[in-house]
Amino acid sequence: xxxxxxxxxxxxxxxxxxxxxxxxxxxxxxxxxxxxxxxxxxxxxxxxxxxxxxxxxxxxxxxxxxxxxxxxxxxxxxxxxxxxxxxxxxxxxxxxxxxxxxxxxxxxxxxxxxxxxxxxxxxxxxxxxxxxxxxxxxxxxxxxxxxxxxxxxxxxxxxxxxxxxxxxxxxxxxxxxxxxxxxxxxxxxxxxxxxxxxxxxxxxxxxxxxxxxxxxxxxxxxxxxxxxxxxxxxxxxxxxxxxxxxxxxxxxxxxxxxxxxxxxxxxxxxxxxxxxxxxxxxxxxxxxxxxxxxxxxxxxxxxxxxxxxxxxxxxxxxxxxxxxxxxxxxxxxxxxxxxxxxxx
Numbered sequence: 651x652x653x654x655x656x657x658x659x660x661x662x663x664x665x666x667x668x669x670x671x672x673x674x675x676x677x678x679x680x681x682x683x684x685x686x687x688x689x690x691x692x693x694x695x696x697x698x699x700x701x702x703x704x705x706x707x708x709x710x711x712x713x714x715x716x717x718x719x720x721x722x723x724x725x726x727x728x729x730x731x732x733x734x735x736x737x738x739x740x741x742x743x744x745x746x747x748x749x750x751x752x753x754x755x756x757x758x759x760x761x762x763x764x765x766x767x768x769x770x771x772x773x774x775x776x777x778x779x780x781x782x783x784x785x786x787x788x789x790x791x792x793x794x795x796x797x798x799x800x801x802x803x804x805x806x807x808x809x810x811x812x813x814x815x816x817x818x819x820x821x822x823x824x825x826x827x828x829x830x831x832x833x834x835x836x837x838x839x840x841x842x843x844x845x846x847x848x849x850x851x852x853x854x855x856x857x858x859x860x861x862x863x864x865x866x867x868x869x870x871x872x873x874x875x876x877x878x879x880x881x882x883x884x885x886x887x888x889x890x891x892x893x894x895x896x897x898x899x900x901x902x903x904x905x906x907x908x909x910x911x912x913x914x915x916x917x918x919x920x921x922x923x924x925x926x927x928x929x930x931x932x933x934x935x936x937x938x939x940x941x942x943x944x945x946x947x948x949x950x951x952x953x954x955x956x957x958x959x960x961x962x963x964x965x966x967x968x969x970x971x972x973x974x975x976x977x978x979x980x981x982x983x984x985x986x987x988x989x990x991x992x993x994x
Contacts (some may be wrong), residue, residue, distance in 0.1 A: 654697040656688040656975040667765040685714025697725035701729040737846040745816035804831035805920035809905030811838035811927025813955025824979025832868030844877040885913035909935025923947040926954040933962035
């Protein structure tokens, strides 16, 4: 795998090079000292992965990521010593197209080895993702009788990956506070960053946003987000739960696993949207919901930061509608309130 490093600190560059040198399958093809240099380097040689710092002179990591994804798109991993103190910038960079974030391994730190291992683990996962190493999710075989009363509750499920945070804010901001549905989100993100993302989204929209916890029951007007590296599922008793299975599924949490569990367990119809993201996760699950008469949406190419997941859904015929991000929230609202009017 050819890797580009973007960092203005020599000690950080040296540390990254040492970690990468421990894995012979990785090769550093260029080093850029600021975001503008990275943009220029990508035009000459687009690597398989970029390790992108956030705070740099001339051009920061957020803007560099945005420009690279526009001109020479490739996988980007945020590698910065300021992750915890700059969560807003982390989410901005992910919205611009970065896949994940990890702390920079710094020479002289006692935990250097552990951090180096985490960096290599995330690089390996991205390598799997770009190599399209996917397996179909396991689907529960049977449906038990529901133990939770769901009369009058509709369900909206959203799945996303690369570029998801800003798109989620755009969609959720268009939903009214009296929406007659529970909204549940699966966003590909390391569990150490998801609580911060939940707080960030909650601060930007009117609907309350919280972490989905084991045993939670869907409630109208509330937004829940998967928040562990395990898979979020809907159980046969219509409560939410986390499971490590299927372990062979590359995505943790997986949109496919969640959507498929909804198709198996939720007795009513609802709305599902598959949004921007690299790979194919969620396409099979969206098709399962579409086949159960759900209103399904795939984000369109032009508004997607990476047109992978929604493209796969469109190719499968899993989407009722293919819409730009700025129309998805309105479409969800119209469908739900029209459905509610028919019941009255």
